[in-house]
Amino acid sequence: MPDLSPLYALIALLLPFDCMQARFMQQAMAGLLLLAPMAAAMGIMVVNFRMAFFSDAISHSAFAGVALGLIFSLDPNWTMPVFGLLVGLGITILQRHSSLSNDTVIGVFFSAMVAFGLAIVSRDRSLARDLQRFLYGDILTISDPQILCLLALFLVFMTFQVVSYNHLLYIGLNPSLARAHRVRVAAQQYIFAGLLSLIVMFAVQAVGVLLVTAMLIVPAATARNVARSAGSMFWWAMLASITSAVLGLIVSAQDWARTATGATIILVACGWFLVSLAIPVLRRERAS
């Protein structure tokens, strides 16, 4: 396995805070620096595709994925993303081939996943303790293999973004128009759903099931308030997401704060959102 020590040393050098000298904090920062840009870019699409409920359904399937792993003595860190991927693709297949509305399809999956997870957990009370860390998230326990997986996902995701960002915007705007103008809508939708499922599952480990959708949506919503074009929206979302992750992690480790990392990251992101609300108002005032 590649040695990630130089990366951690660089993080400690660039962020010379006391809290950042601990290895687990450097690992958490590395994980967040990979996850935050993916969440930001995906968040833009989630907002454009109106898929917040989709990411909620995937995140709630985390319980079932973890529980299945524990029952069959498999590593939950693998069963969870694989299960999430299957659920994401399942929802997409049903959405494309059913006359039911998207919300209804996702609602059925959402309910089934939560019920399935709870049913399995209820058989063995000891499982509930393991599942709690997925409810609130725990980026501080991220391991080197997980960071390497995240790095691989990051490379695949960014390649997909470079190749498909424009076409995904097109599809988000109007799939029929995109199809008529020779965009391969079905293929892009499946790849998008698969990657979104995987990113959601990694984000669950960072901020927990309850807050994972916020990690996607809030930076994108902030960017929307500030951006004047689709191109600049991407960079604003990146800025909001990465700064929220970095500040959230550092603040949560301070003695005066000592708060859950995931919740702190989302609170910082919401702070940026509040600031962004003022920008359109200021622009209007300057214009008048």
Next chain:
Amino acid sequence: MAATDPFPRQPTVVAAVRFESISVTRDGVSILDGVSATVPKGSCTAIIGPNGAGKTTLLLALLNEITYQGRIHVTGNSGRARIGYVPQRLAFDRGMPLTVNEFLAMGFQKKPLWFGVRGDLQRQGLDFLTLVKAEHLAGRRIGALSGGEMQRVLLALALMQEPDLLVLDEPSAGVDFQGEHIFCELLDDLRRQKGFTQLMVSHDLPTVTHHATHVICLNRKVAAEGPPRQTLTDANLTAIFGMHMGLVNSRSMPEDKTNCSAPCCQGPADA
């Protein structure tokens, strides 16, 4: 019901699109029943009919958006036909910060938009916006456009495909009378300039009588097909709409121009 195809098609007409026995059934209900029709190359063909006649369904079949029985032949000027599509309305999130420039470029540019719109595509987009008299909209957000402005931008986008066939679904929907008239005049000019075939769905008979060169009267089946003055007869219109329309007087139609009760025909300019 009027007899099908009362005016026999001329065998010499070159078809841009040929619908052969198109049938569509949804939830056990027949939407289209054995529709066979031809869209002559270079024509402005209008599909007319009452609500629920299957007009938009026929377009969706042409665009491969729905499953259907039968065959549709589309002939391009060189090989596979390019289709430009202008939807009736674009349902999208109006808060999305997407500029008209980006909107026109995103289907053509491989480089992601976060690196900006390529210079040549910006110029090309502006050229097409100028063509549809909407060059002033280039920097505007698409969410801030009015219905008529959005129609022009969608038309510019469709024209950028360099289409052999331009498909329009209710081009006058959501546009005021003046805007609709200008839009149709613009389309006529562009069709003559660019040489594409235009196929539009409309239930706006004044628009059809003014601008169409070929009409397909549809009510689940083809009720009549041919030039406007042969198809837009009182008998045909009464048959497909189920009531006397009172808009078109086919007997007073001159060779290539119709006479109707629409406001534009009442003023001295068009008298």
